[in-house]
Amino acid sequence: MNNAIAEHAGRSDEGQRITITFVIPSYNVEDYLGRCLSSLLIEQRLDDVEIIIVNDGSTDGTLRLANEYAARYPQIRVIDQENKGHGGAVNTGVANARGMYVKVVDSDDWLDQVALHNVLEELRRQAASPAPVDLLITNYTYEKQGKRIKQTIRYASVITPNRVIGWNEVKRFRPDQNLLMHSLTYRTRILRDKARLELPEHTFYVDNIYAYAPLPQVRTLMYLDEDLYRYFIGREGQSVQKDTMIRRIDQLIRVVRLMILATPSRDSVPEGLYRYMIHYLTINMGIDSAFMVLSKNRENYRRKDELWRYLDDHAPEAGQAVRHTLIGSLLTVPGPVGRWLIRVGYWFAHNVFGVN
Structure with missing residues (x-):
């Protein structure tokens, strides 16, 4: 990790501690990025929140839109890079994150307003703790295009909510009950200093590596029964079709x-x-x-x-x-x-x- 990044991790240029960095990998998502950003910016307290939009070589109006938001909101930073794929964009975001915690939010997805408020309050408590939790787990909802009934993946049956625990207190998961990128908020140093995570570039489905390879470095975890992440699925050409x-x-x-x-x-x-x-x-x-x-x-x-x-x-x-x-x-x-x-x-x- 770059020493300059390490020195400033967790603090803004003004010295304000940053609780969380949201990393938004973005490639040709002009039609969706605004919805994603609005879901983050609706939270009233943002003084300890950082949003990094990684424009991954978009050829539409994504970069222009990202810069427009950055001009209006000091919490937003835009990093423009040549196309490296989803993994390369996540790598860039994590490497530049200044928050104690980091969460990846794909640019066509969004977060729930009430759940976001509750999650940020818990992360602030953790940031003030002498032993901050390594991993925060929350629920995610499949927002399938054309479906009125939404499926939410929850973990209360396998992880006791609102407690800092170790892995041996986690029960057996059902086949459809997995910890995906959408449900994970890592402590930044777990990804950057401990796991030294480097996702492959120009490769789809690297979110599975993100949700798997760092786990042996996680010592403590907490589950909040909050339906935070809205996972938009079903648009034409999406990688999971x-x-x-x-x-x-x-x-x-x-x-x-x-x-x-x-x-x-x-x-x-x-x-x-x-x-x-x-x-x-x-x-x-x-x-x-x-x-x-x-x-x-x-x-x-x-x-x-x-x-x-x-x-x-x-x-x-x-x-x-x-x-x-x-x-x-x-x-x-x-x-x-x-x-x-x-x-x-x-x-x-x-x-x-x-x-x-």
Whole structure:
């Protein structure tokens, strides 16, 4: 980390302590950025809030709009860079964050006003504490285009709210209950000093690495049962659409391989954390396997088997643990029967749980 950045982390140029930095990676989002920013700026107290908009080589009016907001609000900084992809934009934002905490908000998403107020109040209490919590977890809601009923992912069944805890106090997660980028607010030093997180550039789906690789550096966490993050999903060309994910299977594989390499040994982390990481790794192995099978491409069938061998070769302990889960055992049934099981499982997840 740059020494100048390190010296000023947590303080503005005027010496005011900054509680949180919101990083907004932005690429050709002229139509959405205003909604995102408005949801942050509606909070009445902003003296200890920083908003960094990273314009990632946009070719529309995104940079102009970002600069207009920055001219009106001193809390906003705009960083203009050549296109590096979502991961490169997050890297830039985190590297330049001056807040004690950092949260990534994608530019087509937004935050809930009431929940934001409550979350900021808790973060201020943590910032004043002699032992600030490493990770704050909140809920997120799928804002699916054209859907009136919204699905919110909550964690009260696995994490006791409003308490600072360790990983061994975390219970078992359901398959649809994962800690995504949307639910995480990290202490900045966890990402920058401890994990030294550097996401791959020009790669989609790196939010899975962001929500996985730093976790072994997190010692304490707190859950607030607040529906903070509104995750907009369903617009044309979005990276999580089925056909798009099949086209980008190379990038899905790349991300999961990096997750495999970031998986710690069981005896090096708390049991509760290892259990969760195996859970999340299993889900991502399932996603990759499903889309390779759904492609109906024989080469992708071969690559699915190759990915499972990569897991066994590079993280054999984790590979064994993943295979021993119910999902893992179904994913690794060989041949046409195994592919049929995956297709049925995907249909069930998509139509019953609403998973893409």
